[in-house]
Amino acid sequence: xxxxxxxxxxAVSILALAWNLIGVTMFFLQTGLTPEQxxxxxxxxxxxxxxxxxxxxxxxxxxxxxxxxxxxGLLLRRRxxxxxxxxxxxxxxxxxxxxxxxxxxxxxxxxxxxxxxFVITGIAAFLLWYARRASARGWLR
Numbered sequence: 408x409x410x411x412x413x414x415x416x417x418a419v420s421i422l423a424l425a426w427n428l429i430g431v432t433m434f435f436l437q438t439g440l441t442p443e444q445x446x447x448x449x450x451x452x453x454x455x456x457x458x459x460x461x462x463x464x465x466x467x468x469x470x471x472x473x474x475x476x477x478x479x480g481l482l483l484r485r486r487x488x489x490x491x492x493x494x495x496x497x498x499x500x501x502x503x504x505x506x507x508x509x510x511x512x513x514x515x516x517x518x519x520x521x522x523x524x525f526v527i528t529g530i531a532a533f534l535l536w537y538a539r540r541a542s543a544r545g546w547l548r
Contacts, residue, residue, distance in 0.1 A: 409484070409545055409546070409548045410544065410545040410546060411546075412541065412544075412546035416541060416546055417482070419481075419537060420478065420481040420482040421482065423474075423477075423478040423481060423482075423534055423537075424475065424478035424479060424481075424482055426474075426530060427471060427474040427475035427477075427478045427495075428475055430470070430471035430474060430475070431472065431475050433471070434467055434468055434471045434472075438464050438468075440456075445457070451515035451516065452515065454511055454515060455506075455510045455511055455512050455515050455516075458509065458510040458511060459506070459509070459510055460505075460509060463502060463505055463506070463509075466498050466501050466502045466505070467498075467502055469494065469495075469498040470495050470498035470499045470502055470531070471495075473491045473492070473494040473495040473498065474491070474495035474499075474531065474534070476488075476491050477489075477491030477492040477495055477534065477538065478534070481534075481537075481538055481541070481547075484541075484546060484547050484548055485547060485548065486542055486547045488538045488547065489535070489538050489539060489542060489547075492531070492535040492538050493535055495531055495534070495535075496528075496531040496532055496534075496535050499527060499528055499531040500528065503524050503527070503528055506524075507524075
């Protein structure tokens with residue numbers, strides 16, 4: 408049975424969509440860098456960027472696009488948002504682990520890169536949890 412969702416549900420859905428659309432924008436900005444733009448990066452960033460395996464861009468794309476579609480599903484109050492958020496979270500986890508395991512990201516930024524890593528992962532986890540909660544409360548159909 409579908410029940411009326413509180414106003415906060417719509418607010419969370421809109422914020423989730425905005426957040427994930429920023430992620431989509433960042434994906435296009437990062438994957439569309441020209442060789443000149445890469446060369447102009449600070450040394451630490453350039454080394455990390457150049458060390459990233461190509462498949463990591465695919466994982467990044469999956470993370471942001473499934474997050475954006477999941478957010479749209481949440482806004483439309485659809486249950487299909489749940490598996491999209493699960494895929495997004497799994498992709499975020501793979502991406503973050505791979506960045507630190509396969510590139511010199513830790514040497515380049517040390518612990519200063521961890522807060523954003525935790526924010527991104529935390530938001531992805533929150534959105535999956537929230538969608539599950541919304542489904543359990545009958546807000547999704």
